[in-house]
Amino acid sequence: MELEASFLTIAWFIALGIFLPVVALTVGKWIRPNKPSSRKAITYESGVDPTGEGWVQFHVRYYLFALLFVIFDVETIFLYPWAVAYDSLRATLGVWVLYEMLIFIGLLVLGLAYAWKKKVLKWE
């Protein structure tokens, strides 16, 4: 199949994916009851009246995990083309392909080890 046709297929899949919830929710609107009241609109906290805002502060470690994620996700962007081309690179460049990737991953693993030692990975 041509590349363009494949992209069209994906566009059609996305369109259908939007279509289903929109239609289902619109049809639902016609048949479901709608009796709003001020009590129903209260934020649900297991029956206790909520105090303060719902947008509370959360722990900084979420950001640290997000940073680690970005580092290793970018690494995979480099790993994938390398893996696809591995056989042909191995044939032309020799084992150096492997050593280079070892060095690259080694640097990132050093970062992981540092985070490990700094107890970033520990979740208390």
Next chain:
Amino acid sequence: MDVFFYLGPIILMLLLLGFVTYAILFERKVIGWIQNRPGPNQVGPWGLFQTIADVLKLLLKEDVVPGKADRSLFKLAPIIAFVPAFAILAVIPFTETWQFGDFAVGLLYYIAISSITIIGILTGAWASNNKYSLLGGMRSAAQMISYEIPLVLSVVGIVMTTGSLDLNDIVLAQKKVWFIVPQFLAFLIFLIASLAELNRTPFDLPEAESELVAGYHVEYTGFRFAFFMLAEYVYVFAMASLTTCLFLGGWLPLFGLTMIPGILWFLLKFSLVVFSLFWIRATMPRLRVDQLMQFAWKVLLPLSLLNIFLTAIFKEIPVLSSFY
């Protein structure tokens, strides 16, 4: 071809809704049997209409949007969560000819698009303006991004062996032996990480009923809630299909039994994977949140990196190199 182009995905969507309906029933049945009880058996013979009744009930429920919520984002979130779940199915090769979009980068597309759902979950969690849902959503995001790394890295070994990201090529490369054998370590990592990606027990912390009420979708009612659930089960479908293609040889027959059509082989392996997901759910207790995050970064990530180099080393060993 044009008719199939437009009708195919619609048929797939209907099949998918059927799958989800009966996967939920099957899951409840399986868990029931494992816990020595019959499971749902009241609605229809053998409980066959149980899920349909549940869906109708959800459809007839009032749609409550909390007063403090960010209304537009609140309404948008289930759609953001559902669309990528359906869009990734475009690249799954069900049989040699039965594939919607034949992409050279199918695997990459799958991985890239499937992570968009995290944004939908976070949007819903934040827009609800509820402490529990925000905490649940943050936990969910932290868990999903942590386990995405080992999931993605474990597949690199397969890509090295195949030399392609095209799922068709990956399936065809398993003619000699399925990747579950030479890439067994990768399979284990992939299975564990995919369970965590699917937010299923033992990794269902974002939902942890006993501590977080219900996680990121506490405030959702009726059909909006149903779409979060639907997205989850569509991911079960997609992840089981991907596992089948990557490790179990897709539509390829076993023991050279070529008279059985490929689609049946695919369905057989696929059902096996789905069953194992339910089986694991019924058998394992839930992890603690501190164990969960450490396990991803301290165990699975180093192991998946190791797997890449093991694959490279095995490629050098003369006897083994034909498998890698």
